[in-house]
Amino acid sequence: MTQKILILQGDGIGPEIVAEAVKVLHWLVGEGLDIEFDIGLIGGSAYDASGHPLPEETLQQARAADAVLLGAVGGPQYESLERSLRPEQGLLGLRSELKLFSNLRPAILYPQLAEASTLKPEVVAGLDIMIVRELTGGIYFGQPRGVRTLENGEKEGFNTLVYRESEIERIGRSAFEIARQRGKRLCSVDKANVLEVTELWRQVMTRLGAEYPDVELSHMYVDNAAMQLVREPKQFDVMVTGNMFGDILSDAAAMLTGSIGMLPSASLDANGKGMYEPIHGSAPDIAGQGIANPLATILSVAMMLRYSLCEAGCAGRVEAAVGKVLDRGLRTPDIATEGQATVNTADMGDAVVDALAEEN
Numbered sequence: 001m002t003q004k005i006l007i008l009q010g011d012g013i014g015p016e017i018v019a020e021a022v023k024v025l026h027w028l029v030g031e032g033l034d035i036e037f038d039i040g041l042i043g044g045s046a047y048d049a050s051g052h053p054l055p056e057e058t059l060q061q062a063r064a065a066d067a068v069l070l071g072a073v074g075g076p077q078y079e080s081l082e083r084s085l086r087p088e089q090g091l092l093g094l095r096s097e098l099k100l101f102s103n104l105r106p107a108i109l110y111p112q113l114a115e116a117s118t119l120k121p122e123v124v125a126g127l128d129i130m131i132v133r134e135l136t137g138g139i140y141f142g143q144p145r146g147v148r149t150l151e152n153g154e155k156e157g158f159n160t161l162v163y164r165e166s167e168i169e170r171i172g173r174s175a176f177e178i179a180r181q182r183g184k185r186l187c188s189v190d191k192a193n194v195l196e197v198t199e200l201w202r203q204v205m206t207r208l209g210a211e212y213p214d215v216e217l218s219h220m221y222v223d224n225a226a227m228q229l230v231r232e233p234k235q236f237d238v239m240v241t242g243n244m245f246g247d248i249l250s251d252a253a254a255m256l257t258g259s260i261g262m263l264p265s266a267s268l269d270a271n272g273k274g275m276y277e278p279i280h281g282s283a284p285d286i287a288g289q290g291i292a293n294p295l296a297t298i299l300s301v302a303m304m305l306r307y308s309l310c311e312a313g314c315a316g317r318v319e320a321a322v323g324k325v326l327d328r329g330l331r332t333p334d335i336a337t338e339g340q341a342t343v344n345t346a347d348m349g350d351a352v353v354d355a356l357a358e359e360n
């Protein structure tokens, strides 16, 4: 059955990097991949065209699609808009409307780029971790929340860390399934020694573990997990955790790799439908210059093939092609070491397509 991909270029470097990812998809279509494209507007460009960062039409297109590929949104020209009209609200709106509760953030460091990390190359070269973060619950959404004034006049801020069994089970299943497709090791991160809600988290994960005997489940307190990520990150395969812990750990893990232009991400719903995007933003400082690194977006396509389109073979080919262009020394300026020759955005996209074609 033909699967439908919605392409949302967004703002800044969005159109430049998405164009290269679409080149890769077109090449795969030529090889028999059965997909069709739809194109929509989001973020600042949607605001410019329609007065809203997430037009109703885009929402309908996204609901009708099997997967969404997004560039990035935002730009200084939109910063003075009222909050509900800012580009980022388009993105947040789409995530919540599509109920994308499972956020997959890989931290991959291609051995060829080990010098880009702030850690020693031997600690990070070949790093390949997947952090699965719960995205629509936990302390970022829990009620009650606010700032109140106490009887003595002092102010008190409060938020609520709350997870239902069903929410934990849902993200747990998502993580176990992903671990099954990778190295079959899952580390659940909590603070069960202090927080009752994460004691429940650990119980549910343990219960679920019995249903996935082929996946080795371990548990780790979040403070230790933070420490282990910088001490010996290659010990991890898949990590699963709640919204706030995941927010912090996934940023730390991404920075282990030192190259923001290389990292893809996915946000999935309960049926595997997903939105795929690079972790970086719209980079207004380099927009329009044709020098942005398109590899994070191309690797987002690989994730889309693997997690929404059930095309693991194609996903592997795209990832291998990216490895090959790096082996050959092709570098956009963000991943080049001093004095190294660089290529532009379109050349990098073409090189990935050429590397794909060579495999045939």
Ligand code: NAD
Binding pocket: 013, 017, 071, 072, 073, 074, 075, 076, 088, 091, 260, 261, 277, 278, 279, 280, 281, 282, 283, 284, 285, 286, 291, 292, 293, 294, 296, 334
């Ligand atoms: P950014 O990620 O856009 O840029 C940070 C730095 O990394 C910049 O120097 C930029 O040039 C560089 N960079 C980013 N992507 C690159 C790439 N593919 N190739 C080469 N260099 C790259 O973060 P920022 O500057 O803090 O934010 C810029 C805008 O993006 C803001 O409006 C912000 O709100 C928005 N933003 C959007 C998203 C998203 O769409 N998911 C995420 C983060 C930030």
